[in-house]
Amino acid sequence: RQAEFAKLRDLPAITPDGARISLFINAGLLVDLPGLDLTNADGIGLFRTEFQFMVSAKLPRRQSQARLYSQVLEAAGDRPVVFRSVDIGGDKSLPYMKGVEIEEENPAMGWRALRLALERRGLLKVQARALLEAAAGKDLWLMFPMVTEPWEFDAARAVVEEQRLAMGARDEATPRQIRYGAMVEVPALAFQLDALLRTADFLSIGTNDLIQFLFAADRSHPNLADRYDWVSPSILRFLRQIIEAAAAAGKPVTSCGEMGGRPLECLALLGIGLERFSITPAAVGPIKAMVRATPLAELRTAMAGWLATPGTDIRARLLAFSGQHGI
Ligand code: PEP
Ligand code: MG
Numbered sequence: 001r002q003a004e005f006a007k008l009r010d011l012p013a014i015t016p017d018g019a020r021i022s023l024f025i026n027a028g029l030l031v032d033l034p035g036l037d038l039t040n041a042d043g044i045g046l047f048r049t050e051f052q053f054m055v056s057a058k059l060p061r062r063q064s065q066a067r068l069y070s071q072v073l074e075a076a077g078d079r080p081v082v083f084r085s086v087d088i089g090g091d092k093s094l095p096y097m098k099g100v101e102i103e104e105e106n107p108a109m110g111w112r113a114l115r116l117a118l119e120r121r122g123l124l125k126v127q128a129r130a131l132l133e134a135a136a137g138k139d140l141w142l143m144f145p146m147v148t149e150p151w152e153f154d155a156a157r158a159v160v161e162e163q164r165l166a167m168g169a170r171d172e173a174t175p176r177q178i179r180y181g182a183m184v185e186v187p188a189l190a191f192q193l194d195a196l197l198r199t200a201d202f203l204s205i206g207t208n209d210l211i212q213f214l215f216a217a218d219r220s221h222p223n224l225a226d227r228y229d230w231v232s233p234s235i236l237r238f239l240r241q242i243i244e245a246a247a248a249a250g251k252p253v254t255s256c257g258e259m260g261g262r263p264l265e266c267l268a269l270l271g272i273g274l275e276r277f278s279i280t281p282a283a284v285g286p287i288k289a290m291v292r293a294t295p296l297a298e299l300r301t302a303m304a305g306w307l308a309t310p311g312t313d314i315r316a317r318l319l320a321f322s323g324q325h326g327i
């Protein structure tokens with residue numbers, strides 16, 4: 001079906017009833033950038049900045065961070081790029097970083113991502129400077145990983161704003177506009193979106209971590225990989241709350257985990273109201289084909305009914321729906 005997906009490259013991701021769905025790609029290194037033009041995606045919905053740190057023998061200096069971010073923005077042109085501040089620590093540990101050698105029993109729930117960055121302010125400040133320099137005169141979209149309480153988001157944003165003001169005071173060029181987002185990947189945050197959305201400009205749902213924490217099931221454990229269903233009512237009802245909170249606040253919400261790149265799972269996400277997906281480049285063709293065959297209003301009505309009926313086998317319903325509509 002590769003040839004069929006290639007033909008879709010220049011066609012928009014629009015449902016038969018006229019809803020335009022945004023498809024972005026996930027990236028992390030320069031080698032990922034050709035994926036933008038190959039897929040004709042709407043932009044980069046998740047740029048994992050920690051990859052540069054993981055492939056370096058020592059902490060990347062500000063100049064080399066800024067160079068990478070400039071190249072990414074250059075390749076994207078007018079398309080938005082959502083940079084994520086470093087998500088290191090836990091299982092993505094850096095041998096050259098001091099103070100993170102503590103053996104963690106549960107690294108996924110450990111001292112990682114924003115938790116680490118807020119205590120290693122130097123790291124976050126340098127990264128902020130590199131991003132602000134690279135995006136000078138352009139729009140900067142920046143999101144923070146593993147936000148658990150709204151104050152962590154506010155604290156991280158304040159670090160970046162402080163750098164922006166300092167650069168401005170030195171007459172250095174800064175971005176035209178900065179949009180700050182939070183990844184929703186720790187379940188606790190989903191219950192404080194009212195507070196978070198007072199200051200956050202957008203949300204990005206990290207389904208990989210979010211589902212791991214909701215099911216209390218390690219995302220990388222082979223025995224658990226297929227144990228729970230990603231389209232179970234537990235997950236979909238939970239995600240629906242997040243999507244509705246963002247919609248009520250008028251703020252964009254995207255998903256950026258693996259779930260959005262699997263056609264049946266993505267169909268479920270469309271059904272609960274999501275319209276923006278950041279996915280692995282190879283998934284853009286299959287997801288676009290699915291979108292272009294899906295009567296969205298009908299799907300949403302059906303999904304609302306399934307989720308309102310206790311014990312519904314959502315996967316079976318989605319499969320039947322796909323069959324009926326030739327999805
Ligand atoms: C996620 O958790 O869903 C996510 C996109 O981030 P990562 O996979 O890098 O943890
Ligand atoms: Mg994550």
